[in-house]
Amino acid sequence: MQCPLLYRFRVIDKLPQKPSEAATRGTLVHAVLERLFDNPAPERTPGRATSLIPAQWDRLLESKPELSELFAEDPQGERLARWLSEAERLVERWFSLEDPTRLEPAEREMFVETELESGLRLRGVIDRIDVAPTGEVRIVDYKTGKAPRPEYAEGALFQMKFYALVIWRLKGVVPRRLQLVYLGSGDVMTYDPVVADLERVERKLLALWEAISLATRTGEWRPRPTKLCGWCDHQALCPEFGGTPPVYPLSVRPAESPEDVQGRMDPARAEAGLPAAPEGH
Numbered sequence: 001m002q003c004p005l006l007y008r009f010r011v012i013d014k015l016p017q018k019p020s021e022a023a024t025r026g027t028l029v030h031a032v033l034e035r036l037f038d039n040p041a042p043e044r045t046p047g048r049a050t051s052l053i054p055a056q057w058d059r060l061l062e063s064k065p066e067l068s069e070l071f072a073e074d075p076q077g078e079r080l081a082r083w084l085s086e087a088e089r090l091v092e093r094w095f096s097l098e099d100p101t102r103l104e105p106a107e108r109e110m111f112v113e114t115e116l117e118s119g120l121r122l123r124g125v126i127d128r129i130d131v132a133p134t135g136e137v138r139i140v141d142y143k144t145g146k147a148p149r150p151e152y153a154e155g156a157l158f159q160m161k162f163y164a165l166v167i168w169r170l171k172g173v174v175p176r177r178l179q180l181v182y183l184g185s186g187d188v189m190t191y192d193p194v195v196a197d198l199e200r201v202e203r204k205l206l207a208l209w210e211a212i213s214l215a216t217r218t219g220e221w222r223p224r225p226t227k228l229c230g231w232c233d234h235q236a237l238c239p240e241f242g243g244t245p246p247v248y249p250l251s252v253r254p255a256e257s258p259e260d261v262q263g264r265m266d267p268a269r270a271e272a273g274l275p276a277a278p279e280g281h
Contacts, residue, residue, distance in 0.1 A: 001208065002228065005245065008221035009234050013246055017233045019067050021083060024060070026144040029090050029183065030127065031056040033142060034108045036100060044100040050088045057084065090144050090183040097181055097188055106131040114169040116202065120209050122166050129167075136176035139163050143180055147187035156180060157191050161201045164193050174198065219248040 009015045032052045036044050061067055071080045105128045113123035128140040139160060148156050160178035168174050180189040215221050223240045235241040 002226070003224040003232075004211075004215055005221045005223040005238065006232065006234065007212070008215070008245070009237070012216070012249065015234060015237075015246075019064075019070050021070055022144070024067055024070060025083065025087050025090070028053065028056055028060060028087050029144050030109075030142055031060070032087075032091055033094060034127075037103075037105055037108060041101045041104075046092050046095050049091045049095075053084060053087055053091070093183050093186055094142075094181065096186060097183075103130065105129060112163070112166045112170060114166050116169065116206075118206055120206060122162070122169075122205065124163060124166065126163050132176075135173075137167065137171075137173055138177040138179060139167065139175050140179045140181060143182045144184055145182065146185035147180075147182040147189060153189065156189065158201070160191065161193060161197055162205070165198045165201050165205075168195075168198050216250065217253045219250065219252040221245075 010017070032049055035052055035056065036049050039048060071077075071083070074080055107126065107129040110126045110129055111123070112126060113121065115121045126139055127142050130138040130140060132138070141160060141163075143156075157178065157180070160180060164175045164178060174193060174195055176192065178191045178193060182189070223238055225240050229235070229238075229240065232238070235243065237243045237245050239245070
């Protein structure tokens, strides 16, 4: 939805992307908040949480050695120290928004996957799922950035409604609450979905996948310029910046009518070598 050409670069061409300090810090903070719940409730303190940061950073470096490039030009370790301090502040702020001593998550970093009646497969990873004694489900997602302005809130909630749709189709239960925890600004955004919300998301996803399938067959992946272009790693290959995309690696077929395309997603998926469907994280 952000940019069809960027989707092609990432999913079909699989072009490498430079590690990002902000994204990596988010991964680190997520790991710390997940691991904190390994401790008994009384030990889930700010001090205990921040003490987990060095070990989790080492684990990240071990699993993704390329992250060391982030601080390759930091011989004294000053930038790294500031970066880790920022991660500490984000973790500490979480304690002003939620009380982990009163939480016992049913799931953490839960991989979910389901297939819709259309054959479209959805999958993603949910940060946290809480289940009340009465059986009500709450889906929680941590964000290390700032909360969006109200006019952009719907975009932020789309990911959460995606998760809610997957849980509904998997378990037959509509989550009672969706909760976004913004550590960057200290805000909590909540939304209580209903079946009609999830049905709308399902229709939107089907339309999105049909557009992806059509672009896959025709090779027509158009750039969508926005303010986010300034952070894109692929400007040198983007026509909006005078670049030329690499040769399209898939065979191209003439565009079919919408009537011909509708409902026939599996052949396009197989031909493209794409993931089974849009993913959420």
